[in-house]
Amino acid sequence: xxxxxxxxxxxxxxxxxxxxxxTLLKRLLESPDMADTAVLINEFGEIGLDHHLLEQVDENIVxxxxxxxxxxxxxxxxxxxxxxxxxxxxxxxxxxxxVVETTGLADPAxxxxxxxxxxxxxxxxxxxxxxxxIDAVNxxxxxxxxxESLKQAAVADRIVLTKTDISDEDEDGLRKRLRSVNxxxxxxLAQEKLTAAKLLTNDLYDPxxxxxxxxxxxxxxxxxxxxxxxxxxxxxxxxxxxxxTFDQPIDWTAFGIWLSMLLQAHGEDVLRVKGLLDVRGMxxxxxxxxxxxxxxxxxxLKRWPDDDRRSRIVFIVRDLEQRAIEDSLAAFNALAEGHxxxx
Amino acid sequence: MCGLxxxxxxxxxxxxxxxxxxxxxxxxxxxRERAYQITLTNxxxxxxxxxxxxWEGSSFVLSNRTGASExxxxxxxxxxxxxxxxxRPCDPLDPTVIDALGA
Numbered sequence: 001x002x003x004x005x006x007x008x009x010x011x012x013x014x015x016x017x018x019x020x021x022x023t024l025l026k027r028l029l030e031s032p033d034m035a036d037t038a039v040l041i042n043e044f045g046e047i048g049l050d051h052h053l054l055e056q057v058d059e060n061i062v063x064x065x066x067x068x069x070x071x072x073x074x075x076x077x078x079x080x081x082x083x084x085x086x087x088x089x090x091x092x093x094x095x096x097x098x099v100v101e102t103t104g105l106a107d108p109a110x111x112x113x114x115x116x117x118x119x120x121x122x123x124x125x126x127x128x129x130x131x132x133x134i135d136a137v138n139x140x141x142x143x144x145x146x147x148e149s150l151k152q153a154a155v156a157d158r159i160v161l162t163k164t165d166i167s168d169e170d171e172d173g174l175r176k177r178l179r180s181v182n183x184x185x186x187x188x189l190a191q192e193k194l195t196a197a198k199l200l201t202n203d204l205y206d207p208x209x210x211x212x213x214x215x216x217x218x219x220x221x222x223x224x225x226x227x228x229x230x231x232x233x234x235x236x237x238x239x240x241x242x243x244x245t246f247d248q249p250i251d252w253t254a255f256g257i258w259l260s261m262l263l264q265a266h267g268e269d270v271l272r273v274k275g276l277l278d279v280r281g282m283x284x285x286x287x288x289x290x291x292x293x294x295x296x297x298x299x300x301l302k303r304w305p306d307d308d309r310r311s312r313i314v315f316i317v318r319d320l321e322q323r324a325i326e327d328s329l330a331a332f333n334a335l336a337e338g339h340x341x342x343x
Numbered sequence: 344m345c346g347l348x349x350x351x352x353x354x355x356x357x358x359x360x361x362x363x364x365x366x367x368x369x370x371x372x373x374x375r376e377r378a379y380q381i382t383l384t385n386x387x388x389x390x391x392x393x394x395x396x397x398w399e400g401s402s403f404v405l406s407n408r409t410g411a412s413e414x415x416x417x418x419x420x421x422x423x424x425x426x427x428x429x430x431r432p433c434d435p436l437d438p439t440v441i442d443a444l445g446a
Contacts, residue, residue: 252358252364252367253358253376253379253380253383254383255358256356256357256358256380257380257383257384257387258435260356260358260418260419260421260422261387261422261433261434261435262435262436264422264423264426264433265422265432265433265434265435265436266434266436279364279367280367281367282363282364282367286361286364295357296357297357297360297361298357298358298360298361298364299361300361300363300364320436321436324436324438324441325436327441328435328436328440328441331441331444331445332387332435332444334444334445335383335386335387335444336383
């Protein structure tokens with residue numbers, strides 16, 4: 001994990017229109033823990049934010065030639081982040097964390113892509129937790145009707161349910177739906193005491209992250225539980241989550257060929273992939289993390305989070321069959337038998 | 344260009360970005376790993392009538408059976424280039440692809 005030591009973590013706060021992103025951000029910024037946090041927001045809304053490191057970005061998306069929507073550089077975001085970095089380097093002000101608040105209709109994938117692909121930003125910043133606010137009043141219908149809302153929930157590392165105090169809607173139904181879309185993300189209530197430590201820190205790439213955070217990040221058991229209760233016949237469940245486990249070590253080269261090919265063919269339907277891999281020839285696990293076509297640089301961890309040494313890969317996909325993905329990866333991994341890098 | 348292809352200046356492919364992984368047992372040298380990567384990739388490309396070759400250790404050449412070829416600067420651009428050459432998707436979930444690998 002030393003690879004990211006010295007990189008500034010970037011937290012993304014996303015959520016559909018009116019779901020309470022700015023209210024949450026305002027509350028977090030009141031905490032002394034957030035004094036060294038810079039903030040980039042897409043638009044100044046009705047709720048005033050008073051923070052000394054607040055910048056506004058406009059939505060200026062640069063579509064790369066032949067690229068899909070998720071593989072666009074958010075030029076506005078990249079420019080703002082570079083500017084913040086330059087000012088920090090010049091000693092104008094210091095900050096140790098950046099929070100980006102998206103618009104309600106934002107697709108989070110280009111923001112993540114910008115962090116991972118921009119040639120300057122990727123050497124100074126790293127992706128931290130993604131926090132998604134879900135409105136308890138309208139959340140269930142938004143998840144059913146608004147693809148952006150579903151995607152925002154699928155990529156979340158932490159989910160904050162807002163407006164539960166004024167909602168008469170089916171909170172259990174909403175929680176069940178969120179579990180089916182993103183089983184590993186813990187769900188918090190906006191009314192509870194939410195701190196930076198609960199929401200923003202303790203991510204996989206945090207150099208101080210402990211084994212329990214790694215176990216929590218993958219949370220394969222939650223995915224397996226979802227698999228048993230999944231009703232594929234429901235139209236709004238075209239997005240579903242599952243976990244694959246492999247007893248045999250994974251050949252890294254074969255895996256790289258396979259995942260690259262899978263994401264080229266189906267990246268728009270692979271909303272998230274996270275894996276802890278038992279890679280042949282390696283002592284500890286390798287953490288792999290991707291959002292659509294974008295794959296985060298893998299991280300080699302020194303130790304496994306628990307006694308289970310099997311490779312575990314969790315997928316959140318749209319209209320892709322678990323069996324096909326499992327068979328395909330197994331077939332590619334078997335290719336390596338009889339060949340090896342040592343040959 | 345998409346995320347897999349890397350934007351201008353983005354540098355290495357994600358499979359090749361971790362120093363510890365680069366030194367794993369059996370893949371200690373870049374040359375050996377690259378040769379292995381090409382060998383495995385060609386097992387899959389054969390299904391599409393394509394073949395990958397190393398070019399000076401820095402690029403790749405992807406060619407078809409009629410002799411048409413494309414230079415690929417970066418491994419990440421392989422599948423998009425292959426799809427352009429065969430004019431259809433290279434889909435690892437295609438049952439015929441999976442069956443052929445097991446044959």
